[in-house]
Amino acid sequence: MTVHKQHRANKALGQHFLHDQHAIQKIAMTLPENASVIEIGPGPGAITKALLERVGHLTVIEKDDRFADMWRKESQTCDKLEVIHDDVLKVLNESVHHHQPEWIAGNLPYNISGPLTAQLASHALSGGMVLMYQREVGDRIMAGPGSKTYGGLSVLARHHYHVKRLLLLAPGAFSPPPKVHSVVLLFTPHGIAPQCPFEHLQSTVRKGFAHRRKTILNNFRGVIDTETFENIDISPSQRPEQLDYDAWVRITLLLHPTMI
Numbered sequence: 001m002t003v004h005k006q007h008r009a010n011k012a013l014g015q016h017f018l019h020d021q022h023a024i025q026k027i028a029m030t031l032p033e034n035a036s037v038i039e040i041g042p043g044p045g046a047i048t049k050a051l052l053e054r055v056g057h058l059t060v061i062e063k064d065d066r067f068a069d070m071w072r073k074e075s076q077t078c079d080k081l082e083v084i085h086d087d088v089l090k091v092l093n094e095s096v097h098h099h100q101p102e103w104i105a106g107n108l109p110y111n112i113s114g115p116l117t118a119q120l121a122s123h124a125l126s127g128g129m130v131l132m133y134q135r136e137v138g139d140r141i142m143a144g145p146g147s148k149t150y151g152g153l154s155v156l157a158r159h160h161y162h163v164k165r166l167l168l169l170a171p172g173a174f175s176p177p178p179k180v181h182s183v184v185l186l187f188t189p190h191g192i193a194p195q196c197p198f199e200h201l202q203s204t205v206r207k208g209f210a211h212r213r214k215t216i217l218n219n220f221r222g223v224i225d226t227e228t229f230e231n232i233d234i235s236p237s238q239r240p241e242q243l244d245y246d247a248w249v250r251i252t253l254l255l256h257p258t259m260i
């Protein structure tokens with residue numbers, strides 16, 4: 001396989017190429033042998049090569065023309081590899097429906113990792129996800145109620161998954177080195193049937209976290225009153241970061257009283 005080391009990193013595409021062998025192996029070995037996987041942003045392929053040695057089918061989604069071309073050529077002689085040359089934010093949902101992967105993996109481009117995670121978390125995969133983030137974003141996803149970093153992404157990630165940190169990586173694990181540390185998170189399906197559709201939960205947390213310093217009553221002013229909050233066991237004077245996943249679901253069911 002020809003992987004050109006001289007590829008220059010394109011900042012606009014959040015390119016920091018992983019070269020830490022321990023991390024590469026750890027990510028690949030987390031996936032079961034023969035699994036069917038989507039990798040987001042293969043770039044020059046540090047993770048991709050390790051995945052191709054292990055998994056049964058790999059679909060890569062890459063926006064950079066250079067890397068998409070390189071992997072497309074590779075796919076001509078590698079049956080288990082398929083290439084989607086596009087913006088993952090545009091094609092993720094359709095690709096997941098079409099390929100039905102058990103797992104999603106990737107060292108995510110940091111400039112889109114927030115909105116991308118909101119999309120990724122909507123898919124209940126049977127295997128799970130192994131995803132690399134800038135530490136600050138990873139901490140937001142992992143955070144629990146009461147923490148300053150707890151927010152919409154922390155709630156959305158819990159809809160289908162338990163999240164734990166697999167690795168913490170120093171900037172030197174990448175070329176070029178980013179300014180901050182990175183983390184690899186493992187998303188494992190918790191198997192609890194969701195009580196509300198993901199999209200409804202998403203619109204609730206968007207509204208509920210719109211003003212973090214305001215009380216939950218103020219964030220939903222004109223929509224939910226004090227008594228109604230009390231009826232669903234939520235104190236209206238709480239701030240959004242104090243509400244756990246179940247409380248967000250209770251608000252969601254109030255706003256969208258539909259059966260699923």
Ligand code: SAM
Nearest residue numbers: 016017018041042043062063064087088107109
């Ligand atoms: N997987 C490689 C590694 O670990 O060394 C590269 C990771 S680099 C952090 C992010 C990758 O995502 C790059 O290959 C970049 O071109 C690609 N990328 C950036 N934005 C993208 C987008 N919107 N859609 C698809 N791929 C994207």
